[in-house]
Amino acid sequence: MSNVLKKISWSSRDHNAHAGERSPLLPARPQGSPEAVEDDPEVTSQDDKIQNVHPPSSPKEIPHTENLLSLKYESLDYDNCENQLFLEEERKIGPRGFRVVEISRWFICLLIGILTALIACIIDIIIEKFADLKYLVLKDKIDAFTLNGGLSVSLVIWATMNAGIVMLGSILVAFVEPVAAGSGVPQIKCYLNGVKIPHVVRLKTLLVKVLGVIFSVSGGLAVGKIFEHFRRDTEKRDFVAAGAAAGVSAAFGAPVGGVLFSLEEGASFWNQYLTWRIFFASVISTFTLNFVLSGYHSQFGQLANPGLINFGRFEDKNEAYTWFEIPLFLIIGAIGGISGALFNSINYWLTMFRIRYIHRPLLQVLEAMLVAVVTATISFLMIYFSDDCQPLGEDNVVEYPLQLFCKDGEYNSMATTFFNTPEKSVRSLFHDPPGSYNPTTVGLFCLSYFLLACWTYGLSVSSGIFIPSLLLGAAWGRLIGILLSNISNANWADPGKYALIGAAAQLGGVVRMTLSLTVIIMEATGNVSYGLPIMLVLMTAKWVGDFFIEGLYDIHIKLQSVPFLDWEPPATSHSHIASSDVMSHPVVCFQRIEKVGHVVDLLSDATCNHNGFPVVDEQDGGGSDHFGKLRGIILRSQIIVLLKHKAFIERGKYGMLGYRLTLKDFRDAYPRFPPIQSIHVSQEERECTMDLTPFMNPAPYSIPQDASLNRIFRLFRALGLRHLVVCNSENHVVGLVTRKDLARYRWSEHGLEELLLAQA
Numbered sequence: 105m106s107n108v109l110k111k112i113s114w115s116s117r118d119h120n121a122h123a124g125e126r127s128p129l130l131p132a133r134p135q136g137s138p139e140a141v142e143d144d145p146e147v148t149s150q151d152d153k154i155q156n157v158h159p160p161s162s163p164k165e166i167p168h169t170e171n172l173l174s175l176k177y178e179s180l181d182y183d184n185c186e187n188q189l190f191l192e193e194e195r196k197i198g199p200r201g202f203r204v205v206e207i208s209r210w211f212i213c214l215l216i217g218i219l220t221a222l223i224a225c226i227i228d229i230i231i232e233k234f235a236d237l238k239y240l241v242l243k244d245k246i247d248a249f250t251l252n253g254g255l256s257v258s259l260v261i262w263a264t265m266n267a268g269i270v271m272l273g274s275i276l277v278a279f280v281e282p283v284a285a286g287s288g289v290p291q292i293k294c295y296l297n298g299v300k301i302p303h304v305v306r307l308k309t310l311l312v313k314v315l316g317v318i319f320s321v322s323g324g325l326a327v328g329k330i331f332e333h334f335r336r337d338t339e340k341r342d343f344v345a346a347g348a349a350a351g352v353s354a355a356f357g358a359p360v361g362g363v364l365f366s367l368e369e370g371a372s373f374w375n376q377y378l379t380w381r382i383f384f385a386s387v388i389s390t391f392t393l394n395f396v397l398s399g400y401h402s403q404f405g406q407l408a409n410p411g412l413i414n415f416g417r418f419e420d421k422n423e424a425y426t427w428f429e430i431p432l433f434l435i436i437g438a439i440g441g442i443s444g445a446l447f448n449s450i451n452y453w454l455t456m457f458r459i460r461y462i463h464r465p466l467l468q469v470l471e472a473m474l475v476a477v478v479t480a481t482i483s484f485l486m487i488y489f490s491d492d493c494q495p496l497g498e499d500n501v502v503e504y505p506l507q508l509f510c511k512d513g514e515y516n517s518m519a520t521t522f523f524n525t526p527e528k529s530v531r532s533l534f535h536d537p538p539g540s541y542n543p544t545t546v547g548l549f550c551l552s553y554f555l556l557a558c559w560t561y562g563l564s565v566s567s568g569i570f571i572p573s574l575l576l577g578a579a580w581g582r583l584i585g586i587l588l589s590n591i592s593n594a595n596w597a598d599p600g601k602y603a604l605i606g607a608a609a610q611l612g613g614v615v616r617m618t619l620s621l622t623v624i625i626m627e628a629t630g631n632v633s634y635g636l637p638i639m640l641v642l643m644t645a646k647w648v649g650d651f652f653i654e655g656l657y658d659i660h661i662k663l664q665s666v667p668f669l670d671w672e673p674p675a676t677s678h679s680h681i682a683s684s685d686v687m688s689h690p691v692v693c694f695q696r697i698e699k700v701g702h703v704v705d706l707l708s709d710a711t712c713n714h715n716g717f718p719v720v721d722e723q724d725g726g727g728s729d730h731f732g733k734l735r736g737i738i739l740r741s742q743i744i745v746l747l748k749h750k751a752f753i754e755r756g757k758y759g760m761l762g763y764r765l766t767l768k769d770f771r772d773a774y775p776r777f778p779p780i781q782s783i784h785v786s787q788e789e790r791e792c793t794m795d796l797t798p799f800m801n802p803a804p805y806s807i808p809q810d811a812s813l814n815r816i817f818r819l820f821r822a823l824g825l826r827h828l829v830v831c832n833s834e835n836h837v838v839g840l841v842t843r844k845d846l847a848r849y850r851w852s853e854h855g856l857e858e859l860l861l862a863q864a
């Protein structure tokens with residue numbers, strides 16, 4: 105186990121290119137003196153000691169556990185750099201300009217809402233067409249073969265068709281844009297938390313995602329569509345948050361739920377205006393979707409489809425609940441928690457296995473195809489062996505009836521369940537009249553679908569977890585409802601109602617969302633009176649599930665070693681951890697006026713891949729335990745722009761002569777700053793000097809040496825910081841804290857753990 109290389113599949117191809125290299129693992133820092141390894145000779149010698157204890161090869165390799173934090177993930181700058189250029193620009197813009205900026209923000213939110221809805225419509229319509237096509241092709245075959253025997257031929261056709269379609273989707277994901285795999289929620293969670301996940305907000309990712317979703321749903325995988333189409337080409341987290349809200353809102357017709365989703369799952373930073381704008385995007389998205397779909401269903405202007413995933417209204421008398429059912433709901437919630445935890449544990453082991461052994465794109469595609477074939481086979485077997493025939497209704501609500509071995513005028517209900525897209529199946533489980541399903545059928549379906557959905561999540565396809573969980577929960581919830589009404593013979597136990605509660609419980613047990621999920625389900629079912637039971641169910645599911653294992657998204661975030669900051673600092677009540685324990689030391693600093701050669705050398709030094717550097721007054725001979733007084737902080741990206749434009753004092757490029765760097769020069773380089781290696785500096789230029797003062801952030805946040813971990817964490821989290829400078833009482837720089845230094849501390853059942861920082 106220990107000689108397995110860690111491979112991070114969220115990252116893009118260029119990182120994978122290095123997957124074969126063995127990355128050095130930074131040694132664990134002893135508790136109490138966690139200092140930056142690359143800068144501290146003491147720790148380096150410890151490194152040697154470790155190397156002597158273990159066989160020489162082992163420290164070079166990274167055992168894959170979730171107890172690592174990857175140094176590869178960088179942070180986003182959620183803190184405004186108020187340097188001189190920025191202030192100048194602000195002065196120039198004036199109050200009118202600010203209004204224009206604000207209006208354009210609203211306009212972008214409008215666009216986000218509209219675009220999200222349009223993309224959702226396109227996906228939905230194409231998937232529906234695919235499903236129709238598949239049904240058409242297979243129905244005739246199956247009908248013919250049922251009469252003449254040789255049904256296995258239609259299995260082969262079905263399986264090949266599914267595998268083919270899934271192959272297209274997974275090739276796209278595995279070879280073109282790996283970050284488009286999965287539901288996207290963990291990635292967006294990280295992005296909004298402040299971690300830069302490469303390629304998350306790129307147009308290419310959006311395209312791959314859209315195509316990937318279409319292929320994987322059409323290919324019959326146990327997935328749901330995801331509509332969080334936040335992968336648009338805007339680099340702003342607020343827009344990403346708005347996009348996430350708009351996506352959920354379009355998917356479920358739940359504008360408020362969308363906003364709350366964004367708030368609960370994503371946005372680390374929130375304010376009143378943002379809430380408004382995001383709500384705006386969210387409502388626009390529901391409306392647009394409604395509008396377009398009404399046109400598509402040729403009832404133009406009759407706004408009857410607020411969301412894509414329509415749970416149907418729960419308005420029937422039978423579907424109301426009575427107070428004495430609440431304990432039953434709680435039990436269902438607990439079952440959901442347990443079943444969700446089981447789901448997550450199995451998926452956790454599966455993901456570990458995938459990280460170790462299935463990291464080549466080709467293997468990933470093969471696995472996805474295998475799953476498609478197995479899914480088709482299992483579905484087929486279950487359809488074949490189930491003799492659950494239901495009469496075809498007068499009103500013909502069943503969209504894809506397959507007769508198989510049933511009498512004329514009847515259809516096989518298992519076949520319908522497997523043939524439908526998952527959200528249609530959810531709807532039937534919610535609303536089909538009692539007696540539509542045979543308990544054995546539903547039971548078998550639950551079991552097989554549980555395993556299939558579990559296997560499917562994490563494949564290299566764009567797939568979500570929402571709909572599969574809802575379907576699974578609806579199935580076992582319905583089963584409970586059927587059993588209840590059999591036992592009690594009472595008509596209060598409407599199976600559809602229990603299907604709804606079960607769906608909520610299962611989804612809550614897997615993803616552990618409470619607030620937003622309650623509202624989403626409430627909005628999607630259009631029934632406010634279900635608010636209380638659904639809230640109770642989701643809370644129970646979360647508590648019970650949390651007792652065993654974390655939510656699915658968090659598991660995946662940890663497995664990718666993302667330095668993710670939780671809402672709350674780790675509990676440190678038993679031991680005081682101060683900034684001096686957390687910080688890196690000594691710090692690589694710059695002075696306000698620096699030699700170009702020195703700057704270039706420092707930045708190109710492989711051991712100094714930091715992104716932020718405190719700017720200090722000249723070192724006052726205090727040795728290495730502290731540096732000069734803190735004057736500001738400057739980012740690597742800013743220095744690179746300076747070097748690129750050769751903003752050297754001697755060249756008179758600014759200050760004395762006409763040309764001055766402006767904020768625009770920095771913006772033009774954003775977001776893909778060139779690496780330092782690509783910047784050419786001649787021998788002569790190395791002798792020049794540069795003045796960092798106008799470009800640095802002159803008011804960085806700093807914290808005293810003995811502040812507690814708790815305090816640093818809160819400051820960091822609330823302000824969305826990237827670097828926090830630790831100063832002594834004379835404002836001399838003594839250390840630096842970054843996200844990774846904080847994310848390293850994690851609270852587990854064994855107490856406070858310290859994770860390792862690894863280069864992978």
Ligand code: ATP
Pocket residue numbers: 140143175177178179180687688689690691692693713714715716717718826840841842843844845
């Ligand atoms: P990020 O990667 O979050 O964008 P960064 O690259 O500047 O920011 P990290 O990658 O978090 O910083 O830093 C890795 C380790 O190096 C951390 O332990 C951090 O404290 C340390 N470190 C960061 N910047 C400096 C610096 N200027 N001098 C010394 N140590 C630093």
Ligand code: MG
Pocket residue numbers: 175177178179713714715
């Ligand atoms: Mg870094």
